[in-house]
Amino acid sequence: xxxxxxxxxxxxxxxxxxxxxxxxxxxxxxxxxxxxxxxxxxxxxxxxxxxxxxxxxxxxxxxxxxxxxxxxxxxxxxxxxxxxxxxxxxxxxxxxxxxxxxxxxxxxxxxxxxxxxxxxxxxxxxxxxxxxxxxxxxxxxxxxxxxxxxxxxxxxxxxxxxxxxxxxxxxxxxxxxxxxxxxxxxxxxxxxxxxxxxxxxxxxxxxxxxxxxxxxxxxxxxxxxxxxxxxxxxxxxxxxxxxxx
Amino acid sequence: xxxxxxxxxxxxxxxxxxxxxxxxxxxxxxxxxxxxxxxxxxxxxxxxxxxxxxxxxxxxxxxxxxxxxxxxxxxxxxxxxxxxxxxxxxxxxxxxxxxxxxxxxxxxxxxxxxxxxxxxxxxxxxxxxxxxxxxxxxxxxxxxxxxxxxxxxxxxxxxxxxxxxxxxxxxxxxxxxxxxxxxxxxxxxxxxxxxxxxxxxxxxxxxxxxxxxxxxxxxxxxxxxxxxxxxxxxxxxxxxxxxxx
Numbered sequence: 001x002x003x004x005x006x007x008x009x010x011x012x013x014x015x016x017x018x019x020x021x022x023x024x025x026x027x028x029x030x031x032x033x034x035x036x037x038x039x040x041x042x043x044x045x046x047x048x049x050x051x052x053x054x055x056x057x058x059x060x061x062x063x064x065x066x067x068x069x070x071x072x073x074x075x076x077x078x079x080x081x082x083x084x085x086x087x088x089x090x091x092x093x094x095x096x097x098x099x100x101x102x103x104x105x106x107x108x109x110x111x112x113x114x115x116x117x118x119x120x121x122x123x124x125x126x127x128x129x130x131x132x133x134x135x136x137x138x139x140x141x142x143x144x145x146x147x148x149x150x151x152x153x154x155x156x157x158x159x160x161x162x163x164x165x166x167x168x169x170x171x172x173x174x175x176x177x178x179x180x181x182x183x184x185x186x187x188x189x190x191x192x193x194x195x196x197x198x199x200x201x202x203x204x205x206x207x208x209x210x211x212x213x214x215x216x217x218x219x220x221x222x223x224x225x226x227x228x229x230x231x232x233x234x235x236x237x238x239x240x241x242x243x244x245x
Numbered sequence: 246x247x248x249x250x251x252x253x254x255x256x257x258x259x260x261x262x263x264x265x266x267x268x269x270x271x272x273x274x275x276x277x278x279x280x281x282x283x284x285x286x287x288x289x290x291x292x293x294x295x296x297x298x299x300x301x302x303x304x305x306x307x308x309x310x311x312x313x314x315x316x317x318x319x320x321x322x323x324x325x326x327x328x329x330x331x332x333x334x335x336x337x338x339x340x341x342x343x344x345x346x347x348x349x350x351x352x353x354x355x356x357x358x359x360x361x362x363x364x365x366x367x368x369x370x371x372x373x374x375x376x377x378x379x380x381x382x383x384x385x386x387x388x389x390x391x392x393x394x395x396x397x398x399x400x401x402x403x404x405x406x407x408x409x410x411x412x413x414x415x416x417x418x419x420x421x422x423x424x425x426x427x428x429x430x431x432x433x434x435x436x437x438x439x440x441x442x443x444x445x446x447x448x449x450x451x452x453x454x455x456x457x458x459x460x461x462x463x464x465x466x467x468x469x470x471x472x473x474x475x476x477x478x479x480x481x482x483x484x485x486x487x488x489x490x
Contacts, residue, residue, distance in 0.1 A: 147392075147415065158403070158414070167414040169403070170392065171478045174461045195440050196457040196483075209454050212441040216419045233416045238441075 007188050008054070008076035025225070028114070032142050032237045033058075035215040036113055039140045039241040043067040046108040049132065051097045052115025056083030059090050062111070071107075073097055100128040108134055112141040114237075117149055117190045120178075122198065126205035133244040139207060142239040145214065147173070149192035154181040157230065168234040198240070207242035214238055252433050253299070253321035270470070273359070277387050277482045278303075280460040281358055284385045284486040288312040291353040294377065296342045297360025301328030304335050307356070316352075318342055345373040353379055357386040359482075362394055362435045365423075367443065371450035378489040384452060387484040390459065392418065394437035399426040402475065413479040443485070452487035459483055 023029070036058075044066030050059050053072030063070050072092045074080050080092045095102060097112075098119055110129050119125045129139050148155050150173040158166045176197055179190045193201075202209060214235040217228040253259060268274070281303075289311035295304050298317030308315050317337045319325050325337045340347055342357075343364055355374050364370045374384050393400050395418040403411045421442055424435045438446075447454060459480040462473040 147418070151412070167396070167416040169412040170415040171412040173392070174459065174477045174480055194459055196459045199444075199454065199457040203455060209444065210448060212444040214419065214439055214441045232419045235419055 006075045008074075009078050025221075027231070027236045030217060030221055030228075031215040031231070031235075032114065032239075035213045035237065035239050036111070036140065036142050037061070039211060039213065039239060040065070040111075041109065041138055043109065047071075047106070047134075049073065049103075049107040049110045051100075051110060051112040051129075052118070053083065053092065054079045054113075056080075056087045056090060056092060058111060058113055059083070059092075060087050062109075063087075063090060067109075098125060100125075100132060103132055106134050106137075107132055108137045110137070110139045112139075114142050114144065116141055116143040117192075120191055122191070122193055123201040123204060126201045126207065130205045130207060130244055135244060137244050138210075139202075139242045139244070140239070142237050144190070145235045145238045146193060146195055146198070147234045148236060149179055149190055150175075152179065154179075165230040165233060168230075170234075195238075198238075202240065202242050206244065208245055209240060209242050211241040212239070251320045253319075254323050259321075259323050270466075272476070272481045275462060275466055275473075276460040276476070276480075277359065277484075280458045280482065280484050281356070281385065281387050282306070284456060284458065284484060285310070285356075286354065286383055288354065292316075292351070292379075294318065294348075294352040294355045296345075296355065296357040296374075297363070298328065298337065299324045299358075301325075301332045301335060301337060303356060303358055304328070304337075305332050307354075308332075308335060312354075343370065345370075345377060348377055351379050351382075352377055353382045355382070355384045357384075359387050359389065361386055361388040362437075365436055367436070367438060368446040368449060371446045371452065375450045375452060375489055380489060382489050383455075384447075384487045384489070385484070387482050389435070390480045390483045391438060391440055391443070392479045393481060394424055394435055395420075397424065399424075410475040410478060413475075415479075440483075443483075447485065447487050451489065453490055454485060454487050456486040457484070 043062055046067050047069040048062045048067040050072045053059050053074045056072050059070045059072040070090050072083060072090060073095050075096050077094055080094050083092050110132060133139065147170060150170060152172045156169045158169055160166055174194060176193050179192050181188055181190065199209065215237055216235055217231050222228045288307055291312050292314040293307045293312040295317045298304050298319045301317050304315045304317040315335050317328060317335060318340050320341050322339055325339050328337050355377060392415060395415060397417045401414045403414055405411055419439060421438050424437050426433055426435065444454065460482055461480055462476050467473045
């Protein structure tokens with residue numbers, strides 16, 4: 001498998017990303033994170049792996065929720081430098097998650113937050129994760145919504161003359177594969193997959209799908225800022241909880 | 246549960262529908278039907294139920310594939326009159342599939358082709374189907390693609406000045422519920438559900454999801470008629486194969 005792109009060690013990207021994540025009202029904080037944690041089983045006494053852990057924020061929460069062994073893996077040295085400084089009691093490994101063969105121990109829960117759209121071969125990745133789980137263990141992940149990654153030219157909206165969103169410009173949904181888009185910086189490479197490609201790859205790896213979420217903003221969020229209403233036209237995230245029987 | 250809409254007994258709809266289905270190059274014949282049959286297990290000796298069987302064409306194919314007991318259920322008397330005349334050796338029952346309590350026998354495979362978007366309460370329906378299946382039995386269905394049913398104002402496309410499709414106008418995807426659209430006649434009522442609503446309803450009913458398909462036209466079909474290329478932007482159908490363990 002080819003070496004994954006490591007955009008997070010690009011200085012411009014890193015600074016932009018830091019600002020984005022610091023925003024309390026980001027889609028991550030209002031939509032993705034609550035949905036991800038809602039899928040978590042009881043973590044008391046559990047061994048947890050976080051693939052694409054970034055700053056290690058989620059790792060720290062898994063530990064606070066009772067996990068006894070938390071390991072964070074990320075490809076970015078810059079991200080892990082922050083993670084290690086903030087959470088010195090958590091173990092972090094700098095590695096490309098598209099090859100997990102360096103891991104010999106097993107886990108009860110494997111999380112991955114917003115990193116899988118960087119993986120080229122999701123089928124091989126799902127099999128790797130399956131192999132890392134104890135029986136009855138869970139793989140819980142979030143990724144960019146397939147409707148977001150679909151358009152070859154990048155996500156865009158059609159608005160009326162007053163700037164109100166009319167619809168999302170959906171194209172190329174059934175054309176799986178590489179997408180090169182601008183996100184903070186130019187040339188961020190992601191992989192688009194349809195719902196059926198994702199579901200079938202999980203099933204083929206041996207997983208049983210337990211829950212799927214496409215979170216939307218709360219009514220309170222929309223009332224505070226009408227611009228969130230567009231997420232009802234096209235959600236930002238897809239989350240899946242799958243079990244190894 | 247409220248009585249389902251029976252648009253198929255409207256004379257104008259019935260005539261229009263007959264013409265549509267007679268077209269060899271329809272999306273049903275080129276995309277939906279091959280996908281549906283590709284999901285079928287070996288039917289030899291199997292008891293098969295077809296919900297929303299219409300003209301009974303699929304029932305006849307299930308029988309030809311070895312099924313020993315085939316029952317077709319449809320709400321439309323007009324459709325079943327055609328079905329009975331064409332296939333006198335197959336059993337058909339005229340009934341609203343949103344209440345399946347009239348069925349006391351069990352089945353090995355329950356099929357439903359392009360009818361579930363008429364069901365208001367898919368969760369209750371999935372539980373009903375689960376109860377009708379023998380252990381190890383399959384529920385295999387096709388429905389309009391969730392991206393087709395999403396827009397409150399009906400499906401539409403944006404084209405350039407030469408009529409070439411630029412994108413599908415996606416809106417209201419996360420707003421599940423009733424849709425009133427024009428399809429052959431005005432005021433056809435359907436229900437929109439997101440991928441996650443469909444998947445979670447099946448899982449909650451007890452099903453294990455085995456396969457999901459979003460068929461697209463073959464390269465041959467696109468080369469014969471370029472207008473099929475738009476299905477690569479937004480597929481027409483969603484199919485799921487689910488098992489009762």
